[in-house]
Amino acid sequence: MNEPLRLLLVDDHPVVRRGLRAMFDERSDMLVVAEAGDGRAALDALADTSVDVVLMDLRMGSGTDGVTATGRITALPDPPAVLVLTVYDTDADILAAVEAGATGYMLKDSPPEQLAQAVRSAARGETALGPNVAARLFERLRGPEEALSPREVEILRMLGQGLSNRALSRELFISEATVKTHLVHIFDKLGVDNRTAAITTAIQRGIIRPTP
Amino acid sequence: MNEPLRLLLVDDHPVVRRGLRAMFDERSDMLVVAEAGDGRAALDALADTSVDVVLMDLRMGSGTDGVTATGRITALPDPPAVLVLTVYDTDADILAAVEAGATGYMLKDSPPEQLAQAVRSAARGETALGPNVAARLFERLRGPEEALSPREVEILRMLGQGLSNRALSRELFISEATVKTHLVHIFDKLGVDNRTAAITTAIQRGIIRPTP
DNA sequence: CGGGGCATCAATCGTTCGATTGACTTTCGC
DNA sequence: GCGAAAGTCAATCGAACGATTGATGCCCCG
Incomplete structure (x- = not known):
């Protein structure tokens, strides 16, 4: 050819x-x-x-x-x-x-x-x-990464702005217990055990962007 | 010309x-x-x-x-x-x-x-x-941003991996009180009030990179 | 020499976080 | 109909965080 x-x-x-x-x-x-x-x-x-x-x-x-x-x-x-x-x-x-x-x-x-x-x-x-x-x-x-649900991504975005669980619950009109539950799921899926590591990992994976 | x-x-x-x-x-x-x-x-x-x-x-x-x-x-x-x-x-x-x-x-x-x-x-x-x-x-x-000291940048980098103050102090061979002091300074300079917001802001400003 | 910046350290205390256990409702696919 | 996923909620408790107040020592520069 x-x-x-x-x-x-x-x-x-x-x-x-x-x-x-x-x-x-x-x-x-x-x-x-x-x-x-x-x-x-x-x-x-x-x-x-x-x-x-x-x-x-x-x-x-x-x-x-x-x-x-x-x-x-x-x-x-x-x-x-x-x-x-x-x-x-x-x-x-x-x-x-x-x-x-x-x-x-x-x-x-x-x-x-x-x-x-x-x-x-x-x-x-x-x-x-x-x-x-x-x-x-x-x-x-x-080790395929588990996808986050839309709600979980939404919470991650706000988490990156430094909001406490309580502030998050107020913004989303849900209870603080619900916020915590979502966070537990987020941590599991990202393989981390605290919010700070969750943010770093999410930014590195392109799940969220660093907009403070 | x-x-x-x-x-x-x-x-x-x-x-x-x-x-x-x-x-x-x-x-x-x-x-x-x-x-x-x-x-x-x-x-x-x-x-x-x-x-x-x-x-x-x-x-x-x-x-x-x-x-x-x-x-x-x-x-x-x-x-x-x-x-x-x-x-x-x-x-x-x-x-x-x-x-x-x-x-x-x-x-x-x-x-x-x-x-x-x-x-x-x-x-x-x-x-x-x-x-x-x-x-x-x-x-x-x-509003000029204050520069972080080299030590502060070092601590920020490790913070982004999700380390607690105690783990940080162990890694750096300093006391937990010192870690907290550095964090207070970091928060002041970045204009935030918690570690999570500090990480997001630092990544956005190019101070650190998102490497989990 | 004095002041500023940086690094280090202590103690206290109220707030927040994260793990845990358990439950309910809705929707969708098999 | 059943099970899984997603979203919601509650309560408890120990660990961790962040603010605060105060201090020391070293180095550099005016």
């Missing part, structure tokens, strides 16, 4: 798209056939462009995010492979991307040759994982 | 450097004269290359970080202007960069024309601030 791999670049950063295009333009076995600034634009591009591999950023400032777009792309008939590219990730990001059907996950600071190699692997349907990503996936598969 | 602005690109992401170079190569009033993957390499490049504007990433995976490098560059005799470029920032990042002497601060998702404009402003010695950055600087100037 001597036809170049047709690539679609999806990233909200013009600089990054430009850099990727320049890099792949130098490779005779690869051809950038389209670019998109968010997931929606990526899906639009796929409607009238044949693509072998999509290079997808997970975090976009606005528009359809990378995980949702990945899910939709891989649900297409005869979908292209999706190689996720990102700067930094939380455990939740990695898992979400893999569950959405991405066949590869690389960090943006990977050297150009590694990136090109990952693109080729993805085109062949092989999994391409950047450093550390494989290890974290294995860890996740070994 | 018809000579092009001489630019030095400093970023640990090859993709980003490549994209920036491609963008500036198109502008007749700008010339990329060097690239560097970290702050140290940037200083080396400046030793034998004349540069008008340095485009500096703040976060590098390894090597000398952007803030330190900015400080050293602006301490040079007849230094080039430093325009900081980053993806995401914490309050501490912004303040550190400005205090280190940067004359501009832009987010990487800025459109190419805005970036070019910021480079021209920096070259003229004018301040170039991206969206939201100015507002946050004003907020900081209104």
Whole structure:
């Protein structure tokens, strides 16, 4: 097969798209056939462009995010492979991307040759994982994390603002005993035994954001 | 003046450097004269290359970080202007960069024309601030945050793992009373009144990272 | 030299936390 | 219909937290 791999670049950063295009333009076995600034634009591009591999950023400032777009792309008939590219990730990001059907996950600071190699692997349907990503996936598969209920996430968010159980109960119009019960469940699911560790773990896993 | 602005690109992401170079190569009033993957390499490049504007990433995976490098560059005799470029920032990042002497601060998702404009402003010695950055600087100037001592930061880091005061005192070989004293100071400086809020605030400000 | 900052320490006390045990109601899927 | 999950609630009790007051010692700088 001597036809170049047709690539679609999806990233909200013009600089990054430009850099990727320049890099792949130098490779005779690869051809950038389209670019998109968010997931929606990526899906639009796929409607009238044949693509072998999509290079997808997970975090976009606005528009359809990378995980949702990945899910939709891989649900297409005869979908292209999706190689996720990102700067930094939380455990939740990695898992979400893999569950959405991405066949590869690389960090943006990977050297150009590694990136090109990952693109080729993805085109062949092989999994391409950047450093550390494989290890974290294995860890996740070994001990799958239990999902928190919506109520539990809501309580976690408020907990991070430093509210006492009593203040929480007032804000949510429930009893303090109920707050405590939810906390017991939250601690169990996160594998911690106090609120402070719960907050740190939740932020690290991307369950909540650090907004005081 | 018809000579092009001489630019030095400093970023640990090859993709980003490549994209920036491609963008500036198109502008007749700008010339990329060097690239560097970290702050140290940037200083080396400046030793034998004349540069008008340095485009500096703040976060590098390894090597000398952007803030330190900015400080050293602006301490040079007849230094080039430093325009900081980053993806995401914490309050501490912004303040550190400005205090280190940067004359501009832009987010990487800025459109190419805005970036070019910021480079021209920096070259003229004018301040170039991206969206939201100015507002946050004003907020900081209104109520400057107190810096935590190294010991306080150390204690904050361990606090985030959920350690009780007693466990902390054991790990640090100090009394529990000392731990409590440090915490009182930490709470005062962060403007909070309990450990949980302290952790959230510290993570948000970039003082510590969420590593459970 | 004196003051400020940092690190260290003690004791007291009221409040809050977390574990525990037990229970009830509603909804959904098998 | 039954069981599981989610949400709700109560009471008890020991441990831990945070505020407070007060103190000492060291180092650095004006």
